[in-house]
Amino acid sequence: MNTPELRQLKMAWIAAKEAGDTQAQVRILQEYPAYQDELIDFIAGYQATGGNEAVDQNASLLPLTRRALTSAFERVFESQNAFASLTELRKSRNLNKVATARGLRLSVDVWNKFENGAIELVSLSQRQLEKLAQFFQVSIDQFSNALNGSQPAVTLNRRQTREAASQAQQGPKKQSFAEAISRSTMSKEDQQFWQE
Known part of the structure; x- marks a missing residue:
């Protein structure tokens, strides 16, 4: 508890400290x-x-300190920004698939592959991950986790044979981002944008 008397004692101690009077500090x-x-x-x-040392407001953060700060913020705010899939992430931003694809300079078929979990995370470069995460205003790790959590919706046809049903449950064939772009209907400029 911070009573008025305690506040006065703290101020008296600081005054003694600034004056260099260690006797007064001990006496308090x-x-x-x-x-x-x-x-x-x-x-x-x-x-x-x-x-009472002056704090340099213009001092730059060390890279290690900056990463630690970012990591701490991500842990604190993770529950607010945790998305199980890219579909959830997209919907949290009130975007439909067409608007998302347009904003990312992707075709809808490529964005569908992302949401269906067909794009392999390892096929994305650091720069590509940065572009994707920046669009959604999340960290690269959060985007990566949402991509890893994206799975196709499994629909079963009761008339299928067991073999066909097991193949349908396996989901779409995984492919690299570069392969998805090259097979897409995207313009050459947009393809180059993602291949840089």
């Missing part, structure tokens, strides 16, 4: 044993955050 701790635990926690926090 000794004279107020009821607040000693709270003051010790405050002092530890003060020292851990750099105390």
Whole structure:
């Protein structure tokens, strides 16, 4: 609890610290044993955050720190941004398949292959994954997980033979992204956009 008296003690301790008066700092701790635990926690926090040292607002983050920060944010907000499939991801953005394909400069048949789980994740370059994730405003890992979770809708025809039914349940044939693009109805410019 942060009572008015405790706040005054904290301010007095900071004033003594800034003045370089270690005797006053120790005296505050000794004279107020009821607040000693709270003051010790405050002092530890003060020292851990750099105390009265100026913080350089323009300092750049180290790449390792930036990755750690990104990872922490993803874990915290993962439940809000976790999508089991690309269909869920697309629907969460209120997009239909045509608008999604158009926005990504893909043909609808290629986007269908994504949603049906026919495109192999390993066939996508880092740059292609960045473009796809950026369109949906998610991380590359979130897009990759949604792609891995995308499976075709299995429909069974009761009149099929067992062999035909087992083949139907296997889903679409997996293919690389490059192969899907080359077999698509996409314009040459859009194909080049994805092949860069």
